[in-house]
Amino acid sequence: MTDRLRDKIVPVTAILLGLVAAWYVFAYVMNAPFQRDLDRRAGETPGFSEFVVKTMTQPKPTLPAPHQVAVNFFENTFLRKVTSNRSLVYHAWVTLSSTLLGFAFGTVLGILIAVGIVHFAALDRSLMPWIIASQTVPILALAPMIIVVLAAIGITGLVPKALISTYLSFFPVAVGMVKGLRSPDIIHLDLMRTYNASKAETFWKLRLPASVPYLFASMKVAIAASLVGAIVGELPTGAVAGIGAKLLSGSYYSQTIDMFSALVAGSLVAVLLVTAVGIVGRIVERAMGGQSA
Amino acid sequence: MSTQRGMNFVATAFQRTLLYLIVILIMLLYPLLEPPYLSGPRWLSVLMLPLLAYIILVLVQRYRRNALPPLEIGVGLFLLAFVPICLASLRGFAGEEAPRNYWTTVAACVLAAWLLNDLLSGAKYRSGWWGNIAKFAVPTIFSLTLLFLWEVLVRALAIPFVLLPPPTAIAQRLANSLPVLMADVNQTIFRSVLIGYALGCAAGFAAAIVADRFVFLRRGLLPIGNMVSALPIIGVAPIMVMWFGFDWQSKAAVVVIMTFFPMLVNTVAGLAASGHMERDLMRTYASGYWQTLVKLRLPAAMPFIFNALKINSTLALIGAIVAEFFGTPVVGMGFRISTEVGRMNVDMVWAEIAVAALAGSVFYGVIALVERAVTFWHPSIRGG
Known part of the structure; x- marks a missing residue:
């Protein structure tokens, strides 16, 4: 426990505190010119400490101070009704639902592709370059078109956004699963041969269990990518609902504090999702008889 | 088999x-x-x-x-x-x-x-x-x-054409509007992406060297860097556009932020990759910190660094294009995509995407080629 305290908690906390301090300094530096301008127009000459306080309390600062963001985040998360349009919980839920749907599609698709690649040599050679090339396509650039075009034929709501998440999340799963399904040693594969196991039996009893750790590692990456897809997918719909929409409407009206608290909410969702996948992974591994690390 | x-x-x-x-x-x-x-x-x-x-x-x-x-x-x-x-x-x-x-x-x-x-x-x-x-x-x-x-x-x-234009129509559109596409590539790739990519990777690399020197800093930065890589950083795009204006500087800033952390985390991991034996050997040669760094640890870290460069090449393209959705001058790939979608010129959108995919593949390919030349000793390359 003391090791953990010394090796991890103390340094991380120290760095985080340093970052917050730097943030305050930057907030002062970036907001000062505008505040000076305001004071000159109003004919005031505040003292230094008064001036610093003023730079931290602007309604639309260039860079909001951390406590401004914290207050805004707290108000919009806990003090508003969950169904309210201004509640961050509501927006986070909208984003979360399309993230999860897209993640589910992406994981299934990735696993199917991986199974195909491992079992058919022709697929390995012809599909793999395409999968890699598919990720050099900036899919997020496609997002507006997918949304608008699908809306043109009457598909709106959750599915178009989820499709973008799917595209982003299938790749890590496919690559990780190919690695995982190929991870059993030759010795183990040979053992299955001596048992006269069929291809299906080898798959279910050896390859699939061996690939589980790889699957969860890549699902962590995939769910983060899925969230990014969902957020960007909300941009072209014209800022209706969701964290992306909140960011866009914030940028329309220069509501920097709102934008920052939306960012905080998005980051929080990301951390929760990745942690959840990690916990599920650990439970599954333990249920399969793995040793806890 | x-x-x-x-x-x-x-x-x-x-x-x-x-x-x-x-x-x-x-x-x-x-x-x-x-x-x-x-x-x-x-x-x-x-x-x-x-x-x-x-x-x-x-x-x-x-x-x-x-x-x-x-x-x-x-x-x-x-x-x-x-x-x-x-x-x-x-x-x-x-x-x-x-x-x-x-x-x-x-x-x-x-x-x-x-x-x-x-x-x-x-x-x-x-x-x-x-x-x-x-x-x-x-x-x-x-x-x-x-x-x-x-x-x-x-x-x-x-x-219907709006839903999915045939490839020949896209190719035709691409051939007919080369000047426009070139201007967009010039704005997005050669300014936002390349400048931001170079700055972000260099900054991440420098930060990693510093973090590697001071154990305390490394222990603090590494968990934070790992966490940040899961965050939707793309969300800072509207803020950067507000700070740095509509031109390429704001897009480059987004790219810098997106590429910084993968580079930091990978380089720190790479610097730890050389074995104890090799480091001890360097000590017996009486080489100092910098000599060990340049002659042993950086070469050993190269596979990790190139991994980050590859990841960043796609991230940079995405960051620049998405940042353009939040406001740009009237040129650029993201700008073109969002306006042409609004006018239902889907063939132009597809042409732009084809160009982006081509640029992304070339970018990735160049890095992969350099990697082959630099890390020729690594098993994954020696093995063919």
Whole structure:
């Protein structure tokens, strides 16, 4: 426990505190010119400490101070009704639902592709370059078109956004699963041969269990990518609902504090999702008889 | 390995039978030399002749109880003969759905391509001169098949242009609007992406060197860096646009932030990659910190650093394009995409995406080539 305290908690906390301090300094530096301008127009000459306080309390600062963001985040998360349009919980839920749907599609698709690649040599050679090339396509650039075009034929709501998440999340799963399904040693594969196991039996009893750790590692990456897809997918719909929409409407009206608290909410969702996948992974591994690390 | 081959043999035999069946079906059901749906130039029917020749050859060989001529030749001839016919007859449909017998030919073409790919990735083409050709031929045939299917399905099923334009229309649009596309590439790739990428990677690298020097800093930064890589950093785009204005500087800033952390985390991991033995050896040579860093630890870290460079190449492109959705001057790939979508010029959007994909692939390819040159000693490259 003391090791953990010394090796991890103390340094991380120290760095985080340093970052917050730097943030305050930057907030002062970036907001000062505008505040000076305001004071000159109003004919005031505040003292230094008064001036610093003023730079931290602007309604639309260039860079909001951390406590401004914290207050805004707290108000919009806990003090508003969950169904309210201004509640961050509501927006986070909208984003979360399309993230999860897209993640589910992406994981299934990735696993199917991986199974195909491992079992058919022709697929390995012809599909793999395409999968890699598919990720050099900036899919997020496609997002507006997918949304608008699908809306043109009457598909709106959750599915178009989820499709973008799917595209982003299938790749890590496919690559990780190919690695995982190929991870059993030759010795183990040979053992299955001596048992006269069929291809299906080898798959279910050896390859699939061996690939589980790889699957969860890549699902962590995939769910983060899925969230990014969902957020960007909300941009072209014209800022209706969701964290992306909140960011866009914030940028329309220069509501920097709102934008920052939306960012905080998005980051929080990301951390929760990745942690959840990690916990599920650990439970599954333990249920399969793995040793806890 | 042997199970793999057995598996392939079964699949191949299955496809082979299917292919023969379809060829026979076409021969029986339709007058071979002039398919009823063919509305292209008549001379195309001549293309059928090599296929006919092959079939006759097979029959003759069979009669004389000799070995069959290589299947690959037959499949290749089949493709040569039927694909142009399929494509040429597309023009005749003119927005209406294709007659039903058209689809047998299309199916036969796709199946033949699949079979050809299967044969080319078989054991016969594993090594040597043919192996090299097959390595490029298999993905190429697959890609061409996809494009062919796309074109045929879109045109023959009369899918609305807005939903999915055929590849030929996209190519045409691309060729016609090269100056516009070049200006967009210049703005987005050569300014936002490259400058931001260089700055972000350099900053991440420098931060990693510093973090590596001070253990306390490394212990604090690494968990934070790992966490940040899961965050939707792209969300800072609107803030950067507010701070740095509409021009490329704001996009470069987004790219810097997106590329910084992957570089930091990977470089720190890479600097820890050299073994104790090697470091001890450097100590026995009485080399100082900097000598050890430059001569041992940085070269050992190169695979990790190139990994980050590769990840960052796609991230940078995405960051720059998405940042343009939040406000740009009237040039740039993201700007073009969002405005042309609004005007329902989907072929222009697809052309822009094709250019972006090409740029991304070239970017990635260049990094991969440099990696091969720099980390020639690494097992993954030595092994071929």
